[in-house]
Amino acid sequence: MRHFSTVLNGSIISDGSILSVVNPATSEIFATYNQGRSEHVDLAVEAADEAFKTWKALPDTERVEKINALASLLESNMPELIQLVTQETGKPINGLNGVGSIMEVGASIAWTQYTGTLSLSNDLLEDSDAAHVEVVRQPLGVVASITPWNWPLMIAIWHVIPALRAGNTVVIKPSPLTPISTLRFVELANTILPPGVLNVVVGEGDVGQALTSHPKVSKIVFTGSTATGKHIMQSASSSLKRLTLELGGNDAGIVLPDADVDNIIEKLFTAAFHNNGQTCACLKRLYVHESIYDKVCQLLAERAKSVKVGNGLEEDIELGPLQNELQFNKVKQLVEQAVQDGARVLAGGQPIEGVGYFYQPTVLADVTNGMSIVDEEQFGPVLPIIKFSNVDQAIELANDSPYGLGASIWSSDVNQAQQIAQLIESGSVWINDHGAIQPNAPFGGLKQSGLGVEFGEYGLHEYVSLKTVKVCK
Ligand code: NAD
Numbered sequence: 001m002r003h004f005s006t007v008l009n010g011s012i013i014s015d016g017s018i019l020s021v022v023n024p025a026t027s028e029i030f031a032t033y034n035q036g037r038s039e040h041v042d043l044a045v046e047a048a049d050e051a052f053k054t055w056k057a058l059p060d061t062e063r064v065e066k067i068n069a070l071a072s073l074l075e076s077n078m079p080e081l082i083q084l085v086t087q088e089t090g091k092p093i094n095g096l097n098g099v100g101s102i103m104e105v106g107a108s109i110a111w112t113q114y115t116g117t118l119s120l121s122n123d124l125l126e127d128s129d130a131a132h133v134e135v136v137r138q139p140l141g142v143v144a145s146i147t148p149w150n151w152p153l154m155i156a157i158w159h160v161i162p163a164l165r166a167g168n169t170v171v172i173k174p175s176p177l178t179p180i181s182t183l184r185f186v187e188l189a190n191t192i193l194p195p196g197v198l199n200v201v202v203g204e205g206d207v208g209q210a211l212t213s214h215p216k217v218s219k220i221v222f223t224g225s226t227a228t229g230k231h232i233m234q235s236a237s238s239s240l241k242r243l244t245l246e247l248g249g250n251d252a253g254i255v256l257p258d259a260d261v262d263n264i265i266e267k268l269f270t271a272a273f274h275n276n277g278q279t280c281a282c283l284k285r286l287y288v289h290e291s292i293y294d295k296v297c298q299l300l301a302e303r304a305k306s307v308k309v310g311n312g313l314e315e316d317i318e319l320g321p322l323q324n325e326l327q328f329n330k331v332k333q334l335v336e337q338a339v340q341d342g343a344r345v346l347a348g349g350q351p352i353e354g355v356g357y358f359y360q361p362t363v364l365a366d367v368t369n370g371m372s373i374v375d376e377e378q379f380g381p382v383l384p385i386i387k388f389s390n391v392d393q394a395i396e397l398a399n400d401s402p403y404g405l406g407a408s409i410w411s412s413d414v415n416q417a418q419q420i421a422q423l424i425e426s427g428s429v430w431i432n433d434h435g436a437i438q439p440n441a442p443f444g445g446l447k448q449s450g451l452g453v454e455f456g457e458y459g460l461h462e463y464v465s466l467k468t469v470k471v472c473k
Contacts, residue, residue, distance in 0.1 A: 010195025051196030139167030249405030331380030404446030
């Protein structure tokens with residue numbers, strides 16, 4: 001059994017109970033780690049605060065060199081990281097249409113590399129006989145990063161790399177369900193970074209609470225559920241910490257009558273079912289025009305029945321298990337409730353017998369807004385398909401949600417789809433695709449899906465404060 005070290009202030013911490021991590025496909029323990037406590041949070045924040053003094057003073061070019069070195073380090077450790085991500089999340093190595101652990105680690109490298117290319121220069125507003133006015137970008141201090149279990153390494157990278165690039169230091173707390181790839185990343189990164197610049201503490205919500213309420217933390221970047229995001233906002237208020245919150249989503253897709261159904265089915269299916277539906281910006285409710293409703297339902301159900309579900313370490317597996325028991329039970333209960341409420345099961349609808357949290361890929365028809373399977377974030381391999389008769393009604397139904405992360409319009413008329421995109425209440429709208437994120441485009445949620453954005457210069461700027469320096473002549 002391999003034990004994964006906790007690195008804090010550049011040193012391995014080995015006190016704290018030893019806890020295990022289970023592979024959700026086999027229910028077997030594959031790794032152990034040391035449980036963090038609030039004392040570790042204090043030590044980590046103190047170390048990060050001390051390291052900030054020198055890290056912030058480095059020329060930006062030196063920090064970029066370190067970021068590039070981190071990208072190379074991730075690259076040279078890719079096979080190990082891919083294996084660890086699959087073992088802790090259950091996500092297949094390749095996955096449905098290439099959405100799996102190879103993609104997770106590959107994207108982690110790509111985002112790291114891209115963040116190294118961004119500009120963080122100051123803005124010159126005026127240089128006249130009267131005044132010289134400059135806007136200076138400065139790092140904030142210690143950043144607390146709290147991550148979820150669904151894309152553990154990639155989300156850690158999305159938090160840590162821009163924070164470091166901008167001159168901050170970081171304490172990261174991964175989910176105790178999937179801490180392993182993050183522990184390994186932090187251990188590797190500490191072979192390059194000065195002590196204290198990147199620290200990790202693993203624990204439950206109480207450890208997260210200790211970190212997010214720590215008076216020496218200047219900013220929190222959190223990815224997780226909306227409920228936890230609200231707690232964190234309260235923790236942040238005591239010292240008015242800056243916040244980036246990437247929260248839950250209940251993304252709608254709208255399929256217009258002119259959509260090329262045969263050509264979009266595979267993309268629709270992947271958007272809804274990749275990572276077993278456990279992605280914030282998965283397609284979680286699909287609105288289809290009545291003229292093509294039966295055909296879309298039938299084709300998606302056929303695809304769901306053909307999917308290869310199993311242990312992600314085996315070749316050709318498209319979908320793995322749900323990551324944990326809580327999520328498994330939630331999905332089971334939502335489907336049972338939907339059936340009671342009148343949903344028609346076109347595919348799946350049941351857990352898969354045997355070891356592991358496996359659930360049949362499920363397609364539900366005859367569902368409506370107001371049913372919990374449509375209104376709530378299912379975060380599992382279940383797609384409810386809702387019929388609509390006119391576009392205005394579809395827009396209204398799509399917007400009828402407290403969430404506003406992503407949405408998609410599927411149509412052969414791109415101009416019309418672009419007009420509809422303006423009316424959709426979400427941080428991203430994709431046309432003829434869904435969840436197609438990229439490192440230079442801002443990603444974040446409206447309404448209760450979050451605050452602020454990640455990625456590109458837009459995201460990088462969330463890790464600095466603006467200071468106006470005016471020389472009066
Ligand atoms: P979660 O909110 O249960 O946990 C997320 C993290 O918060 C974990 O590390 C957990 O230990 C920690 N935590 C729990 N209570 C805390 C507290 N009081 N203070 C500080 N930290 C605390 O979420 P999850 O179940 O791990 O992840 C699934 C959710 O994440 C889904 O809702 C999904 O949509 C969302 N998500 C959003 C995005 C996005 O970019 N918007 C991306 C991925 C996942």
